[in-house]
Amino acid sequence: MKYLSQVIDETLRLVNISFVSFREATEDVFVNGYLIPKGWKVQLWYRSVHMDPEVYPDSKKFNPSRWEGFSPRAGTFLPFGLGTRFCPGNDLAKLEISVFLHHFLLGYKTRLHVYFIKEEKVRQFYKNRNNDPRRDARKLGEEDTGVGDTHDN
Template sequence: MCRRVLLDDVNFKLGYPKSIKELAKCRPMIDVSNSEHRHFRRLITAPIVGHKALEVYLERLEDIVINSLEELSSMKHPIELLKEMKKVSFKSIVHVFMGSSNENIIKHIGSSFTDIYNGMFSIPLNAPGFTFHKALKAEQEEILRKRPASQKRLSLNEVKQMVYLSHVINEVLRCANIAFSTFREATSDININGYLIPKGWRVLIWARAIHMDSLYYPNAEEFNPSRWDDFSAKAGTFLPFGGGSRLCPGGDLAKLETSVFLHYFLLNYRLERINPECHVTSLPVSKPIDNCLAKVIKESCA
């Protein structure tokens, strides 16, 4: 049913609440006809879609990750990891779209971004002590072992070899996605699966309900990256990046950033949480209420 709504550009249009539209302020992507949207979408997505496009950014993403981890581990006081992750992700996006690594520009735009998306970027990170840490670290060490001595940086092919890591990322997207809902508005009276949705009514596409449905994901409440071994989700049952004409064009870039970050984190750092038993809230997104207050510790200095 969710997929049907996402794929139906005739009977549904974007239906975000006014507050979100105001914040997004991206008229070309929100407030236009379908054909205008297709045109703008092509312009916006060209720099971030496909192997070749992503390869261009890999080295800079690595620099951003390496420098950020170095900086975080040098801090004397605990940091709110989720806020810091948001900054890392923001630096990468500014680099991709504006070609800038100027700290002042990043800081300036970043503070507006933080106000808007406060608390939204909250993907939980694997940390030492978690069940999956050992397997994840072993996979990253294997990548280094197989690397020719002359190669100093990560390659996109190596990222593709991070199979277990990609399963962990999928499982995080399934269980704790930051895009908690997508919003549509019916443009005509429409009957879906026997339910009449009157024209003008809002529809919330609640992907979490599908991601947590045991029909598609046995023991859905369990965080189990291995469920992705030799498994592809059926069409319409894995929607972390939405679907249809509005499918998120940044999905591969987001996964690449996460993989690069975890590669360096797993190999060289560990996390010491200040409140490991801290309550985890689920609405609108899943995150520990202390924003994961923690110290990042460099292993060699530990």
């Protein structure tokens, strides 16, 4: 059960049910040197949190063993939200996933199908629907030139 729990956590890290959350700044606050004024809406993209290489080395790789003896700092693992909006059913959801996987893996014959995807194809999946480069997600401080798509190099 311990390794199964690690597989579930790693899966939740890589594939989020909810990919963003919105909050409103209740007071002026500085984040990484940037002022977020009171009343501004802030969008947190969970994928950027879960793919942070400083927290999760080799973050693009599926590695359930990374959870062996690892307890993530607050705010670095958010598959069920954070704070007052933390999902109260998170333990039930993990239990349901465990029961499903138990019956699925023991009750069916499975085989591994391996294929490779070039990284640039994966990046195209995350582009915005309008193909408007001005609407692509960017990190704070990343310059917006308004010309071309920085993801297709």
